[in-house]
Amino acid sequence: MPYLDTYSGNWSAKEARHLLKRTSFGVSQALIEQSVSLGLSETIHKLFEEKPLPNLPLKYEFDDEINDPDVNYGETWVNAQPYPKVDTNQDRNRILRSRNRSLYAWSFLQMQDAGISIREKLTLFWHNHFVAENTNAHREFYYINTIRKNALGNFKELTKQITIDPNMLIYLSGNQNSDKAPNENYSRELLELFTIGKGLSVGNGDYTNYTEDDVITIAKVLTGWRARWIRHEDPLNAYFTNNRHTKGNKTLSHRFNNAVISENGENEYKDLIDVIFQQDECSRFIIRKLYKWFVNSEISSDIETNIIEPLAKIVRDNNYEIAPALKVLLASDHFFENTFCMIKSPVDLMLSATKSLLFSAPKTSIKAEYEFAYLLYIACTDLEQSILHHPDVAGWKAYYQKPLYYKTWVNTYTLPKRLEFCKVIVTGGDLLIDKKKYKIPPLIPVLLVASSIKNAEDPNILITELANLLFNYEISAEQKDSLKEILIPGLPDFEWTVEYSDFLANPTDQGLRTSVENKLRNLIGTMVQMSEFQIM
Structure with a gap:
């Protein structure tokens, strides 16, 4: 078995999609095509490129909504007073809660807009590794900023910085x-x-x-x-x-x-941490956690010997720099053999439902952008993955608790919610989150999605290519036939061919446009509820 030999198979959209789904949040067709063009080696290189830190989070609620004496709409609150000097505790708490919302929304914007980069996936990994809770947005920001700055760097150095983080x-x-x-x-x-x-x-x-x-x-x-x-x-x-x-x-x-x-x-x-890291087990410990985060929850004795141990040695040989070992793992035959064995985390699920289908937080205004990103945050919180607020110091159970591991994300409460959230993003409707109802318009530009598929007037090609985009998994002929029944119930293939072709020839015809759009929403809304969409 090749284990950590560099992957030498065919480099196609399927392999690029697998790599990008595991190393980032949500994958658009454009990113997949870019990765295919780059090839495996250059994609890995690009994933680990150092990037400037993002712009600071902004106040996105209007001044008449949140009267913050230190920060105006569209300005960052990071450098403002962490304890605003206002007349009442009620006013202070209102301002601080507004900054919390901004930070959580901003965090989702970083994951959404990362492109081909592993930094945000590693930022979330370290955040789940070094769990630290606080309710003040300023302290939360400086903590997560320390993690982001060191996400691609040195495990030992990050441990030193986190040890004295407020x-x-x-x-x-x-x-x-x-x-x-x-x-x-x-x-x-x-x-x-x-x-x-x-x-x-x-x-x-x-x-x-x-x-x-x-x-x-x-x-x-x-x-x-x-x-x-x-x-x-x-x-x-x-x-x-x-x-x-x-x-x-x-x-x-x-x-x-x-x-x-x-x-x-x-x-x-610092001297203490240097002594701890002289123990070889530190390298094995962190590689096991990274393996569960990026590859598979099951570590057999075979994996321990042939994957964990050699990667741990790479970590030690590089004085606890993490990137060299991760690059070997992510480029390996073993990584590309471990497909469809991971249930998406809520963050992965929500961003794959939007980015894969060409929707991102709207850029029409700071308020609109942050409000949608905050909606993703509270949806993920409802699905039991609340960033900056873990269930306990050990982090999310999906990455450490036997025997369920990733299956922890799915239970009698969260599964119906996961399916509902995905569908509503496509079709629109009401979302009930934490006893509050949110009216969501249809968000996914389904006509644009269809237009990116060559020969989409053939319903078989349309469904196959959508399945490739959403699942990266070959669905059965029976499943394709069932999906075709959603698109054109009881009708022959040519009915879709004629209608979609007529729409392409007459895109301003509102009747045709509405009919085609509704059919596509029903189809894609069904597909994002399939079990294949829950897995990566």
Whole structure:
């Protein structure tokens, strides 16, 4: 079995679609054609290109809706007061909630507009890896900005930055960690969830990769770091208080070869992380998580030996730079063998329902653009994937919890919602989200979608090409016949051929236009509800 040999098969739209779906959010036909033209090697290169950071999130609600003394409509709020100076707490909370909405909408716009780039998929990966919750949009922005800046970079360096991120210090009690009262919350998660993993229990307080004594010792190493409350001056930067730091050298257990962390004040946490990352298991730990994110949830002993171990060595050889190993994985025969084994996350699902069908947040105004992106955010939240708000510190269960893994996204509550959301985006209708009704117009430009298909007047070609676009999966002849019944129920093929050809010849005929458009909406609205659309 070739495992990590570079893929040498035919490079076509099918392979390009698989790669782009796994490494970005939603794939348009134009992106697929660009990737086919580039070829595998150049597509991989483009995916990992360094790009400028995006423009800052904007206030998108009008001034008469949200009276923010520091920010006008169309301006960024990022550099404004994190704790607005207004008369009442009610007014302050209204402003802060508005900034939260802007940040969440802006995050979806970054995923929607990324093009051929893996950065946003990796940003979400690291966000799910280093879970840190906060309700203040400024702290949330600086946390996610740190992740985005380092998304394609060095795992060890990102761990250092996140360790003293104010969001993380508050979320996992680092702010309360002092020499008089060491708090083990972050030290435990640093080992178990963020760097090396717990491993099996081999004795009382002793695991394969660390001991309970290590948790206690590491808590002492990390004492002294603090974050100011949001209403105080400079609340967005952590600071070190030496008189709260546990002095002296700290010795780790046999699991870390009895390494000594020498007294080093505000730099001691960096020395600690360097020691943790000397353990080879850190590289295996992160590769397993990346494998589940990009390839498959099941890691057999065969995969462990022939995929995880060699990729982990690449990570170690590159001092924990992640990109070199990921490039090998994503260009491998193994990656292109693992198709249709992943249920789309809600974010993947919603953006594939829009981008694949040539719809994106409207650019007619900042308000319209952000409002639609925010609708995607609350829809995904309703489907149990709320960005910046995880169910717990371990992240979304789909990426770690046996035996369901990706199947976690689908349950008796979410499955009907997933199907309904996809259909309404195509056909229009009412969406009930968190007990609030949203009236959605038909969003997908179905006539434009059909016009991109050569010989779309043949219903068999139309359905086959739509299936290729939406599923990248060869559906059966029976399924095609059933879909044809949706398009032209009980009628021979030539009825569609005549009607669509007449429309192409007379595009201003409103009756023809409406008839063709309705047929296409019914067809595509049905296709995005099929199980094949739920999988990538």
